[in-house]
Amino acid sequence: MILKKSFILIAISIFLGSLIACGAAQTKSKEVVVYTAIDQVFSEKIINDFEKETGIKVKVVYDTEANKTTGLVNRIIAEKHNPICDVFWNNEFVQTITLENQGVLDAYTSPSAADIPQYYKSSSSMWTAVGGRARVFLVNNDLLSKEDFPTSIEDFTSGKYSGKQLAIAYPMFGTTKTMAAALYAQWGNEKAKKFFTDIINLDVNVVDGNSVTKDMAAKGQVAIGFTDSDDAREAIEDGAHVSMVYPDQGDNQMGTLVTPSTIALIKGAPNKENAKIFIDYILKEKTERKLVEDGFYDLSIRDAKENGIKGMTLSLEEIYHSMEVSAKDMEELFATAK
Numbered sequence: 001m002i003l004k005k006s007f008i009l010i011a012i013s014i015f016l017g018s019l020i021a022c023g024a025a026q027t028k029s030k031e032v033v034v035y036t037a038i039d040q041v042f043s044e045k046i047i048n049d050f051e052k053e054t055g056i057k058v059k060v061v062y063d064t065e066a067n068k069t070t071g072l073v074n075r076i077i078a079e080k081h082n083p084i085c086d087v088f089w090n091n092e093f094v095q096t097i098t099l100e101n102q103g104v105l106d107a108y109t110s111p112s113a114a115d116i117p118q119y120y121k122s123s124s125s126m127w128t129a130v131g132g133r134a135r136v137f138l139v140n141n142d143l144l145s146k147e148d149f150p151t152s153i154e155d156f157t158s159g160k161y162s163g164k165q166l167a168i169a170y171p172m173f174g175t176t177k178t179m180a181a182a183l184y185a186q187w188g189n190e191k192a193k194k195f196f197t198d199i200i201n202l203d204v205n206v207v208d209g210n211s212v213t214k215d216m217a218a219k220g221q222v223a224i225g226f227t228d229s230d231d232a233r234e235a236i237e238d239g240a241h242v243s244m245v246y247p248d249q250g251d252n253q254m255g256t257l258v259t260p261s262t263i264a265l266i267k268g269a270p271n272k273e274n275a276k277i278f279i280d281y282i283l284k285e286k287t288e289r290k291l292v293e294d295g296f297y298d299l300s301i302r303d304a305k306e307n308g309i310k311g312m313t314l315s316l317e318e319i320y321h322s323m324e325v326s327a328k329d330m331e332e333l334f335a336t337a338k
Contacts, residue, residue: 031057032274035072036089038261042296043089050281056274061085073099076266080104083268086275089261089282093129094178096262097320100126106267108276112283119315120260120301128279129316131288131297132260134229134309135179137245138214143223146243150224153183153247153256156204157195163202165223167213170206171196171330175228175259180330181323182257185314193329200333218242228259229298246309255310260301 036043040062047058063072073095076085080102088105090096099105100122107125120129137150143165150156156166169176183192199206207213210227217225218240232244248254263282269275281287291297299309 030055030274031059032086032271032278033059033061033084034087034089034278035061035063035076035085037063037072037091038089039091039296042291042294045294046282046287046290050278054277054281056277058278070095076104077102080267083266083270085266086269086271087263087278088266089263091261092178092259093127093262093316094320094323096127096264097122097317099264100124104267106265106269106272108265108279110276110280110283112280112285115285115302116283117301117313119313123315123317127262127264128283129260129262129301130283131291131299132258132301133175133298134246134259134311135175135257136227136229136232137247138217138225138227138232138235139243139245140217140220140223141241141243142220149243149245151245151247151250152253153195155247156224156226157198157202159202161224163199163204166202166226167205167207167216167222167224168199168226169210169213170208170334172327172334173209175210175257176226177323177327177330178259178319179257181326182312182314182319184322184326185318186254186312189325189329192326193333196330196333206334233295233298249310253310255312258299258301258309258311260316261297 034047043060047060050056051058061072072088076088076099079085088096088099105126109125110128113121113128116128116130122128139149150160155161171177171180180192180196183195186192187195205216205222207216210231213225213227214231214235216222217227218235218238229244232242235242236244247256249256263279265272265275265279285300285302288297288300288302292300301311
């Protein structure tokens with residue numbers, strides 16, 4: 001009898017233990033940890049919608065203005081051997097590829113990305129790009145008539161305009177640095193370096209950031225500012241008498257640089273299956289369009305051409321691999337000019 005009671009107690013204990021373990025597993029399976037550099041005001045809405053639709057709780061870590069994306073990247077690398085993060089949702093692609101090279105990302109091909117062009121995807125399926133902003137000219141309508149608007153990046157240094165009419169951010173930082181790498185990949189090192197050397201020789205206004213470039217064009221301090229579409233839209237929404245011009249849109253022209261966001265699965269993700277569900281959700285066309293409507297993305301990378309915006313068709317990996325050489329040249333050219 002005693003043995004029988006003991007057996008029953010052991011069986012009950014095992015059963016209860018199984019229930020507890022099962023409950024813990026279910027609790028774990030209902031969450032995903034996301035590190036993101038997407039502005040909280042925009043990403044929070046998407047995350048809330050995801051939670052409502054899937055029932056999966058998102059534990060999110062945002063970047064800060066103090067360290068921006070670099071802080072999250074360093075954190076992911078530091079956690080390499082004991083991952084906490086499941087998904088990295090980044091606002092650009094360069095540091096995402098850096099993480100790939102550090103061996104902290106895992107391959108995943110999302111069915112939601114089937115209609116995204118291949119040059120916006122990792123060749124090894126380690127990340128996928130979505131949405132984005134474009135490089136544009138912001139032209140002051142009081143200083144230039146429409147027939148004198150630039151149509152190509154090459155117009156910037158052709159001599160058609162004086163250097164004092166032009167402004168661009170230092171190409172050692174941000175999207176202007178990325179643009180330099182893209183031109184190195186597109187044109188080759190010699191022609192691209194000459195383009196930036198010509199900027200110096202023309203005495204173009206080289207300033208501290210795209211927002212400064214935007215302000216100079218908006219205020220009429222220059223006729224043309226070379227900036228990003230989000231800055232240009234801001235000037236237009238503020239009522240400045242300016243026009244946004246996408247360069248190199250002709251049939252035989254290269255298109256303009258589009259800088260997208262990226263999303264990636266972390267290697268060893270504790271909640272791998274939920275991470276894939278989250279990635280699928282972010283890469284859905286309806287999510288991308290929601291972020292365009294909300295004003296975070298300026299365009300969809302799915303159909304930019306149909307909307308009158310022709311992007312460069314270089315792979316993001318080609319741009320990344322050109323960055324070491326271009327960055328070195330930009331430092332040498334502009335360090336003394338700064």
